[in-house]
Amino acid sequence: MSADDLRNDAAGPDARGAWSDYWREGDTEHALPDDNPGTRALAEVWRGYAAELASRAGRARIVDLACGGGFALRHLEAASQAPSLEWELFGLDIAAPALEQLRKGAATPSQLVVGDAARPPFADGSMNVVLSQFGLEYAGQEALSGAARLLAPAGELLLLVHHADGPVAASCSANRDIVEAVLACGALEAMRHWFEQRASGRQRPLARSQAAEKLREPISAMESLLQQSPQCPARQLAGRMHADLARLYTRAGAYATADVMPWLDGMHAELVSYRQRMQGMLQAARDAADTEQLLSDWTSQGLQHCDAGVIEVEGQPLAWKLTATRPAA
Missing domain, CATH: 3.40.50.150 (Vaccinia Virus protein VP39)
Structure with missing residues (x-):
């Protein structure tokens, strides 16, 4: 291309x-x-x-x-x-x-x-x-x-x-790379899977445990990304999302699954839209x-x-x- x-x-x-x-x-x-x-x-x-x-x-x-x-x-x-x-x-x-x-x-x-x-x-x-x-x-x-x-x-x-x-292009490149890393780590998908397993009832404790285990790795990857990334708008976005995901996990009982899923979809759409803008600015x-x-x-x-x-x-x-x-x- x-x-x-x-x-x-x-x-x-x-x-x-x-x-x-x-x-x-x-x-x-x-x-x-x-x-x-x-x-x-x-x-x-x-x-x-x-x-x-x-x-x-x-x-x-x-x-x-x-x-x-x-x-x-x-x-x-x-x-x-x-x-x-x-x-x-x-x-x-x-x-x-x-x-x-x-x-x-x-x-x-x-x-x-x-x-x-x-x-x-x-x-x-x-x-x-x-x-x-x-x-x-x-x-x-x-x-x-x-x-x-x-x-x-x-x-x-x-x-x-x-x-x-x-410097604008350099900043756009850094922001894009952070957002791409957040999307690639799979934290949103893992949180979705964990909530789905949690909502399936108390009869599947093993599946819930496995889903929780799968969630730890992408959350850890986000934490490493936040520690290594420079201060920029995309890092702030990633930090907010990390905090929101942590709150979802620790206070899961306060949230209905029917409300969480659209919220996760919106978070994913926000990341994709941000990445598209940064990529568009670089290409322009x-x-x-x-x-x-x-x-x-x-x-x-x-x-x-x-x-x-x-x-x-x-x-x-x-x-x-x-x-x-x-x-x-």
């Missing part, structure tokens, strides 16, 4: 569900806290761009592709409130819960659309500005290249894309060869001033800053 095949898979239905799950519980403030140096660097990019755009474009149609909770779009919305500007703002994302969050917190009424960034429901040449932050790359290289078709004459692209050599991150190919694609589509800069934070690459313009008619 090629890298592009993996990336396309990362943008498929499973990933769509994983990101919808995230936005039902998470938010932009959690993902990009104000006190984080990376957040400040990103905010500086968008504030500067909004101010520069406002100085020369009184009227514009602007779309944020794969906008998520609208971190970038909110900076454009703040600038658009100047009375001299007539900006029409659009936000597109495949996860409806993300747009619901953005809709509730928006300062001005952007037009929010649920849709696939790889096939945006906008006419060719209909936008003066196409932008994205940490979103469009999930839809694959074709989506990054295809964003150019939306540009009107004199239109411009500004995309911030995950850098494959940066771009290296130098990817960006070189993208700039070549844009040039072949007639774009000019195609450039790939790097946003660095504390000496490490955070994101690619990809820009291009379509010539005026």
Whole structure:
């Protein structure tokens, strides 16, 4: 399977569900806290761009592709409130819960659309500005290249894309590995089996004893994993699940089997969804060869001033800053 095949898979239905799950519980403030140096660097990019755009474009149609909770779009919305500007703002994302969050917190009424960034429901040449932050790359290289078709004459692209050599990718790799280890140890399956045997009645003490014995090994594996893993969100998730499983075992009589089984299913689904997000982020991150190919694609589509800069934070690459313009008619 090629890298592009993996990336396309990362943008498929499973990933769509994983990101919808995230936005039902998470938010932009959690993902990009104000006190984080990376957040400040990103905010500086968008504030500067909004101010520069406002100085020369009184009227514009602007779309944020794969906008998520609208971190970038909110900076454009703040600038658009100047009375001299007539900006029409659009936000597109495949996860409806993300747009619901953005809709509730928006300062001005952007037009929010649920849709696939790889096939945006906008006419060719209909936008003066196409932008994205940490979103469009999930839809694959074709989506990054295809964003150019939306540009009107004199239109411009500004995309911030995950850098494959940066700390975000390294963090995603560590988180994914922890979650995969939790799934592989089989603790959830062993707990399910133990509860099933426990519920079967007092006539099968040997089966219950064997089920309890089978539970000890995966629980021990989780404990070892927690001791060896670095502090990160996935370790916190694994720690919470370990504590919950221990409570289930020691207080089994307080829980009905009919309630425990759906809870175990939900715990498994949470792990799978988290792993899918981490894998998707890793597969979406771009290296130098990817960006070189993208700039070549844009040039072949007639774009000019195609450039790939790097946003660095504390000496490490955070994101690619990809820009291009379509010539005026």
